[in-house]
Every structure is written in structure tokens, then in C-alpha cells.
Amino acid sequence: MANSNLPRRIIKETQRLLSEPAPGISASPSEDNMRYFNVMILGPTQSPYEGGVFKLELFLPEEYPMAAPKVRFLTKIYHPNIDKLGRICLDILKDKWSPALQIRTVLLSIQALLSAPNPDDPLSENIAKHWKSNEAEAVETAKEWTRLYASGA
């Protein structure tokens, strides 16, 4: 099916992701659609997500790399820039996309977003409000959600 005409770039990116995975990140293509990746990101140390294993899905649209990959959290996460559907507010996935970016750099950016939540550019209004009004409490909630939903079990 869609795998027959896979661009060299996607094949290369996939090979490199598998042979030299970025620390704390794994991404493997689905067997029946090489444009669909199952992704796992470990919660960065010293973040409220430490110890969590977060599942994401990543899809490379037909226009890739001229268009950004579509990425979504499958694991529930308490983060001001990620909404309850797992959608991610990240500029490089939107208007700041550049074809020089890759699956690897996108996932590294998402990992970095976990380390540095940005409540000033929220996707989840409530979580952002919580973060700004009482950060300590919001961080506790994020840790609680990590334990509840991202324990890797």
C-alpha cells in the first residue's frame, strides 16, 4: 500500500532512528504503514514527568518533509501545552516547521517541552491557569498523572 513509494528520506530517517536512537526516545514504524510511527518518550529527569513512559503517535503526511509530521500524545499528560486529546502546542509543528527538521528533532523538541512547560502559550487553558496561579500544586498534579497514566504498566 502506501509503503511502495516511500521516499528515500523516510527510509533513511527510519533506519537512523532505529540504529542510533536519541536518548529517552524510541520510534518505530508501523508494519502496515511506514509513515505511521509508534513513539515512546521517557519523562525527562527533574521534570514532573520523570519516571513516566509516554506513548505518542507520529504520522508523516504525503507532503512531508515540506509539511510537518502530525504528532499526538496517546498517554494522558498534565501539561499546559498539551490538551486532553494529546495535541501538542509546539511552533515547529505549525508555522515554524522547516523541512530541515526531522522526526528525531521533532521528538527531541517534544521531550524538551516536557522539561520546560510554557504556560504563557497554552493549549489547555485550565492547566495553564493552574500552572500560573500555583505552580507547585500544578507540578504535583503532573507528577500524580505521570504515576497514574504513564507508569509504563
Next chain:
Amino acid sequence: MGISWSSNSTNTNTHRRRRNSYLNPHQHLHQHQHQHPYPPHLPPPYYYPPHSHSHLPPPQGYYYTSSNPSTTSYMAPPPPQQQQQTPHPPFYFSSPSFSSSSSSSSNINNNNTYNSNYAPNSMPPPPPFYAAPPPITPPPYVDHLTAKKIRNDVNLHKHTLRLQLDHLNPDHHLVSFVFDALFDGSITISYMAKEEEKCRFVPLYPDAFEPITFPFQKGVGQKFCQPSGTGIDLGFFELDDLSKPSPDEDVFPLVICAETRVRDDETHDDYVLDSSSPHMQITQAVLEKSNGSGPFQVKVVRQILWIDNVRYELRELYGIGGSAAADFDDNDPGKECVICMTEPKDTAVLPCRHMCMCSECAKALRHQSNKCPICRQPIEELIEIKISNGDQ
């Protein structure tokens, strides 16, 4: 390392011509391109030193001349990663320049002159260089150019330029640097020198320091050290004046002109040479003291080439060091096009100077975006630079 002329230039030209039909203001440029034949392949470079010297760049460059006749109006953005670029040999493109080839040198400061110089039917024998549309009036489409190569007979390694105290003559400063020269020639050191027409440099204060000239013999990786006793007492100048060029950027505190006169006819019989024309590389620098004390730091602001009466400004391309097609390794991320990750990169973006794409992806990108993939600056022009190893 040599250069091979892009094999798809025909396509590009056709494309350009088609687009050009409704872009009269630029038409002359393209006709110029069609008109002059691609130069024959140049001889193999022979300036690599026998010993391995990884930092030794060949005195050759890829030059891109633009037609902006004013040397001061080019708005080159500050290169953000200059420091990281030093390990790469200096492949350059240059922009802008005025073309004042001897047969059409009148009124070089007039923008309109350019048009008449390059009018299709009244053009003088074309110089063996490439003229590109002026960046001052960006065309409504993104142009895709193919670079021409000109050879730099003498090259001062700009990162090696130093100013040191003459221990035998307190307060006097001596210049040192490393340079490559394919022919014998001379080096002239001037201070507070103003650029005049035809790349002549005239000191504003000859009483303080008369320009001094030293002969050199050909050779690569030569170290030049100005002899003791020939230095300058910079106390004559204000620190402030030494730390920047004149507002018009025509006077620089330190100007070093490296000049070769002897040309090997055998290697240049491809095109007619004016044997009286020197081949020069001019390095313009400012002298800074951190916090107003300590030794002077030399900061090279600009390098200019003057070859066969054409002036080129040298600019480094970012990322070209990894792009050599001949030893292209399909799995080396530094050499491949950032978009397809398959073809070697051969196309640079102007004005940001990121060499990052193959020509096919560059064409595809133009339909999608006007932004450089590396820095997201708007693309004004794309320039294709084919590099290959061997005797091209």
C-alpha cells in the same frame, strides 16, 4: 577539487527564460547568461600542500557576483555561526560587485550603466564570470542561479591575521598572517586606507604610515611576519577610529593588499587576459582593544577580490565544507541535502548563505515556502554550486 558546471543548467535557463518574458527589468541578466559560454574546465588545482594540513584552504573560491554597483548598500546579515565555520575551507561567493571591465568602465557608480553594460547586443566580450540580478530590487520570484568559478591566485587566511607589538620598537605594531599564493607577488600594508575606483587603496594619513610593500614568492601555507622596524605606532589614532570602518565603509583601519602579477599563460589560455591587470585580494580589518586596553584584536570585516578588472566581495557559505560531491557518502548527514537526505547538497540560499539543499529540492521548496530551511530567513536567491573532485 574542481568544479563541474551544472548539467541541468539548460533546464534552469529555459525556466528562467520563460519566467523572464514578463520580467523585463531583469531580462538583460539572463540574456547575458545565455550569451556567454560556460568557461572551459579549469586546470586541476595544484595548491594543496604535499603535507597534510587540514586547515589549509585552497586559494580558490566559488564566486557569485551581483550587479549592485554600490559597495556599501549590500545588507549582509551578520553571520550567526561564523565561528563554527572555521574548520571548513573557505569557499566563497561574493556579492556585490560592480563590473567595470576595461571596455565598459565608464560611470560605474550609476545603476543604469549596468543595464547598458549588459544590454544583449552592445555587450563587450563577457568577462569569464557570472553576473546575477541585483539584490537591491528582489525579483518577484526566487531566482535560481548556477555559480561560476573563478580562481583566487592569492589568499590571506583571514582567521590568522594578527597585530603584534614590535619588541624592538616599543609602541610599534607588526602584522602577521598565513597566506597561499599561486604566483609570486607582493603584500602591501596600509592603515586608514580609502578604497578608490578600480580597487586602489589610498591612505588618508600618509604622514602617519606610508603603505609598505613586501615581495613574496609563490607557495601555500606561507607565514608572513612583518619585519621588525617597519611597523606602525598606532598611538597616532583614536581607539574609536581604529575599531570601525568609516561610515561609508570605504576607509578601513587596516588594509592588506596581496597582489600577484605573474600569470601562468598556459593555465589561462581559455580566455583573454589583460596582462597588465594585477590579481589582488584585499583584506579590510578593524582593530579592537577589549575594554580599551590590552593588545589589539584584528577583526577582518571584508575581503575583496580584484580579478581582471572585476571586483568581487568574498562571503563564506555555511555548510559547503561538507558538500564535496566527489567523496559524497550516502550516509553522511553533513553532506546530504537537508530535504531529501539523499542527494549531495549543491544549492545555497541567499542572502543567508546556507548551503543546505540539492537543486531539485530547492526547486520544490520554492513552490512551498520562501524561507531558508536552516534559518527561516526569506529566500531572495538560490545559487547552485557543483563541486566535484578531480580534473574538471
